[in-house]
Amino acid sequence: MSSTTPGPQSVERALEILDLVADAGGPVGAKAMARRLGCSLSTVYHLLGPLTARGHLVRARGGGYAPGPRVAALHRSFQRHVGAGPGVGEVLAKLRRASGAEAYFTAYRDGRITVVDSTAPVTDPDHPFVPGPEVRAHATAHGKVLLAGVERGVRRRYLAEHGMARFTDRTITTAERFEAELARVRGQGFAVSVGEADPAYTCVAMVVPGGGEGVLHALSVSLPTAEFRRRHARVRAAVAECVRGFSGGAGNTGA
Known part of the structure; x- marks a missing residue:
């Protein structure tokens, strides 16, 4: 199954991204996420789309991604x-x-x-x-x-x-x-x-x-x-x- 298709592997990767951003001391770039997760950059961007759209992540002003307002809720x-x-x-x-x-x-x-x-x-x-x-x-x-x-x-x-x-x-x-x-x-x-x-x-x-x-x-x-x-x-x-x-x-x- 492709890592970009909906299913358990995509869900697991999305949760790994959330954990990675939550544990970081500052915004995390997409390339750094791909390296840490051992997947392609396109896979990371595929998952960042819905995570940012739903407010779980936000694009930081200086680059990279940080926890979004949905986390507080x-x-x-x-x-x-x-x-x-x-x-x-x-x-x-x-x-x-x-x-x-x-x-x-x-x-x-x-x-x-x-x-x-x-x-x-x-x-x-x-x-x-x-x-x-x-x-x-x-x-x-x-x-x-x-x-x-x-x-x-x-x-x-x-x-x-x-x-x-x-x-x-x-x-x-x-x-x-x-x-x-x-x-x-x-x-x-x-x-x-x-x-x-x-x-x-x-x-x-x-x-x-x-x-x-x-x-x-x-x-x-x-x-x-x-x-x-x-x-x-x-x-x-x-x-x-x-x-x-x-x-x-x-x-x-x-x-």
């Missing part, structure tokens, strides 16, 4: 579907002020964990935690509290599918140790990850009650480990206070 739709109501941004801003750390709203749904929203600057490409699919759930505090809230069989399937890669020398990479860690998380009501996903950062998370059928939510913060050690009590208290406010309706998470 898709993100808002995704937020609604995982229960992130209009109050989430306000809660995260409050948590940022109270803790002095970047704040996050994360959701579990249908076997996937996603960082839905964050106060981390979008202009900081070096920040270790950004909105999007969470591929380090076993090494993050928000991943731990969310996985601690699902049934063991569901959790085993999740870990089998996503693996338990080692990111630092502190990362838990065995199911037995991870189950022990989650038992501790359930007992104390919060999760901490000290340098497990990124060697320089600590994150703290708590589950937000009332996520809905098959959906779990978490609030978390991340900060340099040295700062956490100096004011860990204040940071945990700030997360707990925002979770209580969220549960009382401040987050308005009804989908």
Whole structure:
């Protein structure tokens, strides 16, 4: 089947283009796309036409392609579907002020964990935690509290599918140790990850009650480990206070 004819291969290539542009630090040219995808330039232009026409991509002023306005609408739709109501941004801003750390709203749904929203600057490409699919759930505090809230069989399937890669020398990479860690998380009501996903950062998370059928939510913060050690009590208290406010309706998470 030709790569330019409608069908699964064209769909796969179009999605690869979207991922490539989304992950790039700036606009991406068609020739660069063709090289990365290992296909012809004509194939790339064939797919860029409908992607730009539908607003998923735009032609940048200086050349190349960048994410288009349709992406924002898709993100808002995704937020609604995982229960992130209009109050989430306000809660995260409050948590940022109270803790002095970047704040996050994360959701579990249908076997996937996603960082839905964050106060981390979008202009900081070096920040270790950004909105999007969470591929380090076993090494993050928000991943731990969310996985601690699902049934063991569901959790085993999740870990089998996503693996338990080692990111630092502190990362838990065995199911037995991870189950022990989650038992501790359930007992104390919060999760901490000290340098497990990124060697320089600590994150703290708590589950937000009332996520809905098959959906779990978490609030978390991340900060340099040295700062956490100096004011860990204040940071945990700030997360707990925002979770209580969220549960009382401040987050308005009804989908």
